[in-house]
Amino acid sequence: MATITLNRPEAQNSLNMQLLEEGYAALTDAQEDPSVRVLVITAKGKSFCSGADLKMVNSWNKNGEVDKEAEKAFHKAADAMFEAIKNCKKPIIAAVNGFAIAGGWKFGDEEFFDVIRRIVSCEMGMFDSSPHESFLFVCDRNPVKGNEGFDNYGLHIGRNIILLLDGKLDRSELYGPSMSIVAHEFFHNWNGEAIWPRTSEFLWFTEGATVYYSYQVLLDANIITPSQYEKQREAIIRRYSDNAHLDSIPIVRAANSDLSDKDLVNLLYDGGFLAAEALDRRIEQVSGGSARLIDVLNWMHENAQDGADVNVLAEAVSRTTGYDLSGFLAEMILDPAPDVLDHN
Numbered sequence: 001m002a003t004i005t006l007n008r009p010e011a012q013n014s015l016n017m018q019l020l021e022e023g024y025a026a027l028t029d030a031q032e033d034p035s036v037r038v039l040v041i042t043a044k045g046k047s048f049c050s051g052a053d054l055k056m057v058n059s060w061n062k063n064g065e066v067d068k069e070a071e072k073a074f075h076k077a078a079d080a081m082f083e084a085i086k087n088c089k090k091p092i093i094a095a096v097n098g099f100a101i102a103g104g105w106k107f108g109d110e111e112f113f114d115v116i117r118r119i120v121s122c123e124m125g126m127f128d129s130s131p132h133e134s135f136l137f138v139c140d141r142n143p144v145k146g147n148e149g150f151d152n153y154g155l156h157i158g159r160n161i162i163l164l165l166d167g168k169l170d171r172s173e174l175y176g177p178s179m180s181i182v183a184h185e186f187f188h189n190w191n192g193e194a195i196w197p198r199t200s201e202f203l204w205f206t207e208g209a210t211v212y213y214s215y216q217v218l219l220d221a222n223i224i225t226p227s228q229y230e231k232q233r234e235a236i237i238r239r240y241s242d243n244a245h246l247d248s249i250p251i252v253r254a255a256n257s258d259l260s261d262k263d264l265v266n267l268l269y270d271g272g273f274l275a276a277e278a279l280d281r282r283i284e285q286v287s288g289g290s291a292r293l294i295d296v297l298n299w300m301h302e303n304a305q306d307g308a309d310v311n312v313l314a315e316a317v318s319r320t321t322g323y324d325l326s327g328f329l330a331e332m333i334l335d336p337a338p339d340v341l342d343h344n
């Protein structure tokens, strides 16, 4: 048996080049070593893996110029490691803190693929073009449990979408808000990757609009009902209204923080959701119903190759609607608890 340990606990085991290259080498060695019959992948510290190393991603951006070579090299290394996992001829067990995790859902793969297909075709339909020709979904049960863990955890790197779903997920939840994790990660192909945030300050939009659309997509694809949508929205508003930082920290500052406490993370995602919703409504209003936020995203996808920030967003809004909403945008993201967000 060979054990591969993700060993960057200080960075929540986020993926950087070293981890990907060493992970790939360890997987290849284990695959070729005849004495190894089973592989165990585990992780040190509290998190199994926290996605791409954001410090690294930010370091690719020098004075507004992205280091495309570094970005390409990272995606290539990530693809190589995930393909090595996918193609490994030996059984792989994911284990955290001594618990070995095996497969086994309360629903069939086909049902799950059906939900994924509906989400994928809905989102492809929202955009005029796709950043990738093919996508790889990797799904497993989430080994991280308890207060430190997430029930459902998603990760998006290049064309790869990794989903760690709650092992207790049942068929009723397969057609429910839990699937927003799939819609969310897939939406990042556009908003997050193709339309990449130039600064962490802009994460309120990258995450907020993605959360907003992830529920819209579930509604449009008939995966959730309008009343389930309303319940999710109400839960977001309740959490936002109760946020400890609501009256002191605006969402750009939450986005630009180290997200060290849960309230900052919630302020970013929940405030971002409400900001995206408010912006969508305002765009619909000023354009007399002829434009929506998705049109703005399509404009950015076409035109914002150098990354996006609030100025690019304001330009995209004005190009799409003919109206200057930069004042509205500034108020929404620079004021704590701005009145323009409908959270009552």
Ligand SMILES: [Zn+2]
Binding pocket: 184, 188, 206, 207, 210
């Ligand atoms: Zn996200």
